[in-house]
Amino acid sequence: MSTNNQTWHLKTFDELTNQELYGILQLRTEVFVVEQTCIFQDMDGKDDKNCQHIFCEIEEKVIACARFFPSGITFKEASLGRICTSPAHRGTGLGKELMRRSLAEMERCFPGEPIRIGAQTYLNEFYKSFGFVNASDLYIEDGIEHVEMVKTP
Numbered sequence: 001m002s003t004n005n006q007t008w009h010l011k012t013f014d015e016l017t018n019q020e021l022y023g024i025l026q027l028r029t030e031v032f033v034v035e036q037t038c039i040f041q042d043m044d045g046k047d048d049k050n051c052q053h054i055f056c057e058i059e060e061k062v063i064a065c066a067r068f069f070p071s072g073i074t075f076k077e078a079s080l081g082r083i084c085t086s087p088a089h090r091g092t093g094l095g096k097e098l099m100r101r102s103l104a105e106m107e108r109c110f111p112g113e114p115i116r117i118g119a120q121t122y123l124n125e126f127y128k129s130f131g132f133v134n135a136s137d138l139y140i141e142d143g144i145e146h147v148e149m150v151k152t153p
Contacts, residue, residue, distance in 0.1 A: 007057045013048035023062030031084040040142040063089045064098045075116040114152045121145040
């Protein structure tokens with residue numbers, strides 16, 4: 001689907017083109033490794049297994065992405081993660097659109113199931129605006145404060 005030069009995709013790992021996969025990994029590295037100065041293993045072996053990738057492109061450049069899983073892969077609930085937008089496109093509503101689309105697809109794929117995320121704490125209010133509530137104590141993951149959050153149907 002295309003809007004305002006933006007093209008949105010939902011694909012499994014096997015459906016991704018080499019260029020799309022490269023764009024997703026490039027954006028995740030830009031945000032989670034370089035911008036957040038966090039050395040961690042982004043490619044964790046989960047991108048291909050039962051995973052759906054939702055992403056937005058402009059002129060074949062990935063500018064926002066997330067991935068989601070059925071229950072039992074990351075958490076006992078269905079889960080959403082690696083949610084990121086390009087720094088150049090922040091403040092445009094793109095992150096909200098990514099969340100809206102991700103949650104709609106998850107509801108379609110896993111109707112009536114709760115969704116759990118491991119959220120960086122500085123985004124707590126953002127995720128609360130989508131119905132998530134804190135579900136754990138604060139913990140440190142890769143040197144960054146996180147909290148688990150759950151959205152119930």
